[in-house]
Amino acid sequence: MSGHGDPIKMTAGRGAALKGVAEVPGDKSISHRALILGALSVGETQITGLLEGQDVLDTAKAMRAFGATVTRHGPGDWSVQGVGVGGFAEPEDVIDCGNSGTGVRLIMGAMATSAICATFTGDGSLRKRPMGRVTDPLALFGARAVGRAGGRLPMTVVGAAEPAPVSYTTPMASAQVKSAVLLAGLNAPGQTVVIEKVPTRDHTERMLRGFGAEVSVEQTPEGTRITLQGQPELVAQSVAVPRDPSSAAFPVCAALLVPGSEILVPGVSQNPTRNGLFLTLREMGADIEFLNPREEGGEPVADLRVRYSELTGIDIPADRASAQIDEYPVLAAVAACARGTTIMRGVHELRVKESDRIDAMARGLEACGVAVEEDADTLIVHGMGPGGVPGGATCATHLDHRIAMSFLILGLVSQQPISVDDGSPIATSFPVFEELMRGLGASIVRDNG
Ligand code: S3P
Numbered sequence: 001m002s003g004h005g006d007p008i009k010m011t012a013g014r015g016a017a018l019k020g021v022a023e024v025p026g027d028k029s030i031s032h033r034a035l036i037l038g039a040l041s042v043g044e045t046q047i048t049g050l051l052e053g054q055d056v057l058d059t060a061k062a063m064r065a066f067g068a069t070v071t072r073h074g075p076g077d078w079s080v081q082g083v084g085v086g087g088f089a090e091p092e093d094v095i096d097c098g099n100s101g102t103g104v105r106l107i108m109g110a111m112a113t114s115a116i117c118a119t120f121t122g123d124g125s126l127r128k129r130p131m132g133r134v135t136d137p138l139a140l141f142g143a144r145a146v147g148r149a150g151g152r153l154p155m156t157v158v159g160a161a162e163p164a165p166v167s168y169t170t171p172m173a174s175a176q177v178k179s180a181v182l183l184a185g186l187n188a189p190g191q192t193v194v195i196e197k198v199p200t201r202d203h204t205e206r207m208l209r210g211f212g213a214e215v216s217v218e219q220t221p222e223g224t225r226i227t228l229q230g231q232p233e234l235v236a237q238s239v240a241v242p243r244d245p246s247s248a249a250f251p252v253c254a255a256l257l258v259p260g261s262e263i264l265v266p267g268v269s270q271n272p273t274r275n276g277l278f279l280t281l282r283e284m285g286a287d288i289e290f291l292n293p294r295e296e297g298g299e300p301v302a303d304l305r306v307r308y309s310e311l312t313g314i315d316i317p318a319d320r321a322s323a324q325i326d327e328y329p330v331l332a333a334v335a336a337c338a339r340g341t342t343i344m345r346g347v348h349e350l351r352v353k354e355s356d357r358i359d360a361m362a363r364g365l366e367a368c369g370v371a372v373e374e375d376a377d378t379l380i381v382h383g384m385g386p387g388g389v390p391g392g393a394t395c396a397t398h399l400d401h402r403i404a405m406s407f408l409i410l411g412l413v414s415q416q417p418i419s420v421d422d423g424s425p426i427a428t429s430f431p432v433f434e435e436l437m438r439g440l441g442a443s444i445v446r447d448n449g
Pocket of ligand 1 (some may be wrong): 102175176349
């Protein structure tokens with residue numbers, strides 16, 4: 001069973017202005033996909049800038065278990081010798097995806113149309129998360145899944161020996177569900193169609209095309225209709241993974257909050273399905289400049305210059321949720337330091353992330369002296385203005401990397417330091433977080449040295 005090391009208590013306190021260049025690691029979503037599509041291709045895929053967070057390392061290990069040869073050549077520099085579409089071998093043992101919902105859901109999709117069987121598990125957080133959202137559409141291809149009550153891991157998926165192509169409208173805004181269906185569609189004959197009412201991150205569609213699949217995207221009255229021509233031969237590629245906007249969010253928000261700060265965050269993806277936070281922060285009054293816009297690794301990127309700013313609370317519409325879904329925890333921390341109230345609408349998906357992020361942020365902010373309101377789909381934070389958050393609490397992170405980093409960012413400006421009970425999950429997505437933040441001048445320490 002998936003294990004978890006000893007908790008690492010961390011504390012952040014007020015300190016000097018943040019200065020310097022924040023080179024955040026590779027994009028997590030793109031890193032998972034590069035490994036999986038590399039494994040499903042013919043030939044050797046070269047990947048540079050791969051995120052070496054635990055989530056991605058677990059996907060690399062899983063791809064080896066399905067028969068691909070995955071090799072690390074140096075920091076971020078990897079290769080994958082693929083087995084081709086339909087070439088997955090049956091793993092000999094349980095696939096442990098650790099903390100990663102993206103890893104497990106995409107891999108389930110990728111294996112669901114091969115005549116093999118695999119059993120999946122994960123850590124205490126992942127074993128609580130719903131898998132039915134993926135196994136329901138995979139059943140339409142002919143795959144069968146048996147798991148714990150509520151569609152929870154551990155779960156065994158028996159792939160379809162004679163898969164049928166599928167047309168599926170995703171019932172929730174989820175790139176993981178969309179991607180699982182598209183990856184399953186690779187080994188089904190004919191066309192697989194996914195319709196999404198709300199657009200979600202489109203890295204799978206972009207990368208499938210890059211590897212040689214025929215993918216068309218059209219806007220229809222029902223939503224975005226994505227059509228994949230099944231059974232392509234995917235051809236190995238060179239993938240340069242751009243930096244992760246969801247990791248960039250932490251130094252960006254820290255620089256906005258700590259008086260006198262000015263930092264540069266180079267090469268951050270400006271993919272419109274991912275850039276909601278930066279638009280929201282600008283609407284709150286943030287001084288963020290987008291310099292040197294260009295394309296890297298098939299993604300639009302820019303260098304972000306960020307300066308300390310006095311922010312004002314805003315009402316964020318539900319239709320922005322998907323483009324900043326992973327950024328609400330740090331946005332809630334920022335909102336606590338803004339003047340006035342910030343209303344985050346349409347955020348129910350946060351309840352089924354690595355933790356229930358509405359609950360985790362609400363309870364932690366209350367412990368830090370911030371007034372919040374919540375319902376099933378909304379989080380409201382009553383900002384206390386610059387320097388106004390009392391802090392002085394230890395916040396529970398519930399095995400959730402983004403909750404841990406968000407409270408540490410808030411601790412940089414609260415009146416009393418803020419601790420998190422366990423910062424170890426930060427290594428799943430941003431293994432160099434502490435080092436990078438300290439390099440900018442932040443005071444973040446481990447309580448046990
Ligand atoms: C991801 C999709 C999102 C996001 C997750 C990464 C992906 O999840 O929250 O961190 O790489 O496809 P959902 O698909 O559940 O919205």
